[in-house]
Amino acid sequence: MNDILTPQQMESEAKSFYQSGDYMKAAKSFEAARQGYTLANKGIMAAEMANDVSVSFLMAGENESALQALEGAEYVFIQAGDQKRQAMTLGNQAAALDALGRLDEAEQKYWQAAEILKELGETELRLPIMQSISSLQLRTGRHFQAVASMYAGVAKIKNPTLKQRFLKRLLGIPFQLLNNQSMVFPDGSDNNS
DSSP: OOOOOOHHHHHHHHHHHHHTTOHHHHHHHHHHHHHHHHHTTOHHHHHHHHHHHHHHHHHTTOHHHHHHTTTTHHHHHHHHTOHHHHHHHHHHHHHHHHHTTOHHHHHHHHHHHHHHHHHHTOHHHHHHHHHHHHHHHHHTTOHHHHHHHHHHHHHTOSSOOHHHHHHHHHHHHHHHHHTOTTOBOTTSOBTTO
16 A cells, blocks of 8 residues: 555645644645655645745744745746746745834835735735735825825725725725825825725
């Protein structure tokens, strides 16, 4: 009987652990899958597993391990021309830096991810990044910037949900009160969109 698992089987096992809330086991299984994909010369899949390792560690409260898990992953996606996964990796790096209290670095990574997703037209994926930026700005006392960042996140969504439409309307109120038609938000968009 062969007890050696393939990288795909380890990945599947890791997803089961993650869904059941056992984040440390998930991280270890995703790491085993990453190593398996690396040995099989499947760099993209290995880098994808690094993202999953990082998220699992972050959920387990192992913030430093979450950051370390991503070393080199961004460059794999850059070489492959996979900007979407590059942006997701930047977002995961930002989340780990944020959890470590390295807020300036986190905000920089969040903005890099948001800019790539904006260029790709990935408004749905960009929204949680913009929410993270807004949250970070709130925690550092930059309230107006936080509102502007959140508004920029929901402003370009093509088919907003009821909640997103409400949020967009609510966040637009401060800008209407200022009656400034040429306001430019931190991401380069404007309030005339």
